[in-house]
Amino acid sequence: MSTLIKGGTVLSPAGGVPADVLVEGEQIAAVTAPGVFGTADIVFDATGKYVLPGGIDAHTHMEMPFGGTFSSDTFETGTTAAAWGGTTTIIDFAVQAKGTSLQSTLDKWHEKADGNCVIDYGFHMIVSDVNDSTLKEMRTCIDAGVSSFKMFMAYPGVFYSTDGEILRAMHQARETGGTIMMHAENGIAIDELVAQAIAEGRTDPVEHGYTRPSALEGEATSRAITLARVTGSPLYIVHLSAAEALSAVAEAKDAGQNVFAETCPQYLYLSIEDLAKPGFEGAKYVASPPLREKKHQGDLWRGLRTNDLSVVSTDHCPFCFKDQKELGRGDFSKIPNGIPGVEHRMDLLHQGVVAGEISLGRWVETCSATPARMFGLYPRKGVIAPGSDADIVIYDPAAKQTLSAETHHMAVDYSAYEGFELSGKVDTVLSRGKAVVSPSGFGAKPGDGKFLPRDLCQYLG
Incomplete structure (x- = not known):
């Protein structure tokens, strides 16, 4: 199963560049200049949006x-x-x-x-x-x-x-x-x-x-x-x-x-x-x-x-x-x-x-x-690059939202940020290539997440 995310701005610690991201199965296969790949089994149009590695x-x-x-x-x-x-x-x-x-x-x-x-x-x-x-x-x-x-x-x-x-x-x-x-x-x-x-x-x-x-x-x-x-x-x-x-x-x-x-x-x-x-x-x-x-x-x-x-x-x-x-x-x-x-x-x-x-x-x-x-997960996680897990967020910086306990998904009866008006919102989330959040709803189930044995810290000499 191939997935193409096209037209977005791919973010990294160095900033953002226009690029398309091709996913094959659970991993990122390629990050290319816009338009290199014409189609895939699933296509997400990220025009005007950021494409960033899933949060940890x-x-x-x-x-x-x-x-x-x-x-x-x-x-x-x-x-x-x-x-x-x-x-x-x-x-x-x-x-x-x-x-x-x-x-x-x-x-x-x-x-x-x-x-x-x-x-x-x-x-x-x-x-x-x-x-x-x-x-x-x-x-x-x-x-x-x-x-x-x-x-x-x-x-x-x-x-x-x-x-x-x-x-x-x-x-x-x-x-x-x-x-x-x-x-x-x-x-x-x-x-x-x-x-x-x-x-x-x-x-x-x-x-x-x-x-x-x-x-x-x-x-x-x-x-x-x-x-x-x-x-x-x-x-x-x-x-x-x-x-x-x-x-x-x-x-x-x-x-x-x-x-x-x-x-x-x-x-x-x-x-x-x-x-x-x-x-x-x-x-x-x-x-x-x-x-x-x-x-x-x-x-x-x-x-x-x-x-x-x-x-x-x-x-x-x-x-x-x-x-x-x-x-x-x-x-x-x-x-x-x-x-x-x-x-x-x-x-x-x-x-x-x-x-x-x-x-x-x-x-x-x-x-x-x-x-x-x-915490010993890089480069499997934390980066949009070939060979990394396809944990990808398409983020709409122009969207508006208001935080509230009435709309959040946490199992708690209040929000510490009740009424906060925010600029930007998650549009689509891929977890190892699977769309778990999209405009059409939630696509994950218990057991989709896997335990990650971690290596040693990579920042320490």
Whole structure:
């Protein structure tokens, strides 16, 4: 089966060029000057539209246990929503519980995802129990195609690792070629601030932001970078939200250290003002790190332009307002942490192009090409080139849309971006050559998505 995408502007990190794309089966066969191929079994006219590699969301949490409940998107609903938004690959987190092995954790997440995803997927491993057995299993995970390991400087008693435990894991990552991903917030200090707030009767959702100040994200990020420098380990900072943390990353990168960071759309567009909405509405915006003051947003956009921020992911971790976020009425510390967004990442970052914050090349680079390289999927994913998987998005920059819970496909009862009016919209999405989204509707089913064993990071020497 051949597919021809003709008349569009093909995007890469270098920018856009007029070109046609020929797909044979599941792979891209050719990228040519317009008009070289006259026809194919299926033809998409992309005149006036962008043609870009499918998005890779390297940070999602489907069916994740948290605070006595689970994130509301299953692997089926979450990958369906992702596809509607132009994302053709997710990398989700397998969550090690204390006292369990990494292998049993990975097996459990395979059971959740296998046969249920409509697009391709991979896994990172959350390491919450550092011991000799776990450290040995890191190599086993790499052999199984899971080459990145997330650790936490937050959530004492749940995911938290001491500096010594982080040091041991970083040594192992250096030896095996794995990548350490870090949730960098000073959890010990944060827990003390939370306890003080509750004791003083300050229990509204906005206190989640006040008790997790940006300085404590900056401190933890600097500490993680120092530990990585001591061990020689690469380091990837997840969901960076604050100027202080960005400054630490930029300084390390300028010094030649293998330190990278991602940010998320919520930190570019939402703020602590949303957390402060009245009537418990702020609970919808509780995530960690928390939403910051708007002054941080300019620094984050600048970081995306300069490559101090390398990737844009979502940290998609949806909890319904009713019955889930409401668990924290009267005690903000019990509100499940997470904001839905896997469906809107590509669109929201395109607004940065519209506003002149980033170029078309950086849009593709931060949402597709760099996550593919960073997490061992390139050139199978993240590029429109012969031999690569035909994960392709046809994007209409002239289309208009308004985001709303009434129209999104995520299994959550609110939108963090309710009423946002956007320029640009996904027109057609191919996943390994199959049209999963098109003007005629949705064409994928559970099981179409395949597990992706990943190589080591390609950005690290």
